[in-house]
Amino acid sequence: MLSLDEFAKKWKIDPAPLKTVAGRYPFKLNPYFEGLIRNKDDALWKQAIPDAREISDLSGFEDPLSEEGLSPVPDLVHRYPNRVLWLVSNRCALHCRFCTRKRRWAGDGSPENPVDLKPALDYIARHEQIVDVLLSGGDPLLLPEERLHEILRKLREIEHVQIIRIGSRVPCALPGAITPRLATMLAKFHPLFINIHFNHPAEVTAQSAQACSILANAGIPLGSQTVLLRGVNDSETLLAQLFHKLLSIRVRPYYLMQMDLTAGTAHFRTPVSTGLKLLRMLRNRISGPAMPHFVIDLPGGRGKVPLLPNTVREINDKEMIVQNYTGESCVYPLLDGEDEALRVELANR
């Protein structure tokens, strides 16, 4: 890992203002990700380097998704009936400045939070409706391999757990940590899925492609989650490149996420209309499987809602007028009496 002083010296900047911010939200950056930064204040820089606005912005919430309130036992978020989110680590390959779980970051030199596995495992075992377990953190793929193996093995001992998913930034942000040995271990626990956090086309490198290849070759379906970030990736061209590049390294774009209302991250947030506009511009211009869902994770842990740009211009008793991807108004004929039910379904569009 790079210290803030080393980073400031290399980039010839004054470390003092950064240190004030890092005192509240610790700085963490590994040499690989640092090596992707081309210029001061570029898209990679903005994701990783502390910014004074993180501590001057007084809007937002420490825990915008009420994950603590939705945790029946520590580190286990049970929001939807059939699946749980288990925060098995508080370590990451870097500290993304817009992180939703800044509140959980481990400070410099603090020991790995020794999450006690038993309460979460007991809870999952006691609730038969839980068929899908998402491991996140922090980053599960940075856990010592034996520890991750133990977690997966114990989950697989619970009969009703059918799906295991891992959320990770490692294949993108520290790809050298993805080894064939790790992939072979993970492949023992199929059906296992990995969702990788990628935000910018410059993060798709030969190294990250290699990491994804190792995982995909182990039969692990790969998806991506991208956070829509002001000044980082809020452009049609960048997102088109990112999603196409991801598909070409066998990563299927899954979610494009509206920024959560996390404290000290307002400078990254885009208007909701930006996400919708980008989605409208991308639809049909990039391959269907390269299109993610645009979702807002509702405040208070109310769940993720997908939003779609409105394409319906008019509904009458004979036909519906929709706008296609080139902006042309097109007619689709309706069945007799269908219009009322259709208006109900599209009520809020």
Ligand SMILES: *Cc1c(COP(=O)(O)O)cnc(C)c1O
């Ligand atoms: C995002 C999330 C999930 C998983 O949602 P999917 O739409 O199934 O990917 C589950 N639990 C929590 C608490 C989440 O935030």
